[in-house]
Amino acid sequence: MRCKKCKTKAVIGLPRHNAAFCKPCFNEFVHDQVLRAVKGDRMFTGQDRILVAVSGGKDSLALWHVLLTLGFRADGLYVDLGIPGYSAKSRERVERFAETVARPLNATLLVHTVTDQEGAGIRELADMVDRPTCSVCGTIKRYRFNRAAVEHDYDVMATGHNLDDEAARLLGNVLHWQEDYLEKQGPSLPASLEGFAKKVKPLYRLSEREIAAYAVLNKIDYIVEECPMAKGSKMLLYKEVLNRLETESPGTKQRFYWGFLDKQRAHSAPDSMAAKDQAALHPCAVCGQPTSAEICSFCKMMARAANLAHP
């Protein structure tokens, strides 16, 4: 197997692109895909301050690595969820990366510790409010990332969602014809109100396998285990099913998700969602963050947990 570009020995084959690359040309391919996403979807420019949501997994650390390597102004935010036997390990990876890769490039790491700030780890919180752990985790992360981005004056918040994540989410939304969710499945969501940060997914053109290869080739030390809370999740099932289809027809995920984006771009006004949201949003009566209800879902959940802890 020879590199498609320079004809030296290849280290990775990409069936969906009918190509293979050596390490330098593969890195260039990854950087190019990220830049295409960043420019094509007007995610941010070299002047913008970016806050990367890092978990310690391959996707978010690879994203931070790519953005720093390309010279963007990217800091990291890690939310320590207090999951026994998992959070400590993932935090270690993130702090080591921040120390060895980010700091020399003048990028910093912010850390939010759920056990300190919310008073308990997400498993206990989930038990207290009687909701699935992944749903409580989503509420806390969305809230904390957004609040940190707004309070520390970042222009945009970037997450490590890749092609597999987005295709799996799209499959779930299509199987249930969730039209509201379908509308928000783009890789770049504009800041819809002062108080809501712009959110982007610069890895949406790269598959999980490609990002894992990038992380390994560039010696990024990430946590390999899936979060123990995610076992049996619908997203993992959708990914498994899409991988089955991808094996039979390389390019299936890409055609599915990118085809959806093309269709979306053709049919809808680009900022209609932002306008619709703006009309529906106002500050939460408790914390001041934007919400469509009187009190935002984070504050509602925390009030419920507090009531149950000290009735």
Add this chain to the structure above:
Amino acid sequence: MRCKKCKTKAVIGLPRHNAAFCKPCFNEFVHDQVLRAVKGDRMFTGQDRILVAVSGGKDSLALWHVLLTLGFRADGLYVDLGIPGYSAKSRERVERFAETVARPLNATLLVHTVTDQEGAGIRELADMVDRPTCSVCGTIKRYRFNRAAVEHDYDVMATGHNLDDEAARLLGNVLHWQEDYLEKQGPSLPASLEGFAKKVKPLYRLSEREIAAYAVLNKIDYIVEECPMAKGSKMLLYKEVLNRLETESPGTKQRFYWGFLDKQRAHSAPDSMAAKDQAALHPCAVCGQPTSAEICSFCKMMARAANLAHP
């Protein structure tokens, strides 16, 4: 396991309906689902003459059986494709059913033999015109069924497509965002021009497994083997993937396909497709059947085969 309706011993469990039935109540369930489809989608009435496309498989024979049992005026049409080792066996099943079940109810069977009329079996035709066998088969069957329905003055043509078939087709169309095909995925397509028969799929509310159970319980002798030409087809892959999802979440196929139909009914004018087709269609210069080209795809294919046979 007890029957949900009459509490006697059940013979089949239906996870997606959270129900189980004994034989008589299951038959009633099947008949009820077919009647709901027939009435809800205005497929036909007791006065209409229906032509059922029968292949010898469980779906088409079960459909013919249900329609006759319910008292509809339903004849059958069998197209003998000339597939060695398969067509003879399937034809035998159809002729036996016609003899023992249909004839006593004054229903008849029409037979079209491809080897006689088109001059060769579909495998040879596919080789001659250098197209996949399943695509040649589709062209011939669509053409012959439609022509027979129109020439013998039937009001409507019914096929045995079930929920699994329609969900698999929808998945394929959604994975590729085939908007034109998506538009035509309803269970009832109006006659769009004189010369194009109305087409309906009365089994779209029943799964493959439910129809197989109906056939077995009612001693319908059908050909169990899949067509040997279909091995490795995309439709079988999509069905496999949907079965994986259905096992984890009973009701997935139904939510997916029925949800799509609800969305379609809400968004589009019911007869817009017919109107659009009418504008684009005119009689084929060779056979007079409706087509959007000068010569229809069947006549083009047959001309190509004839040229290659007698250059």
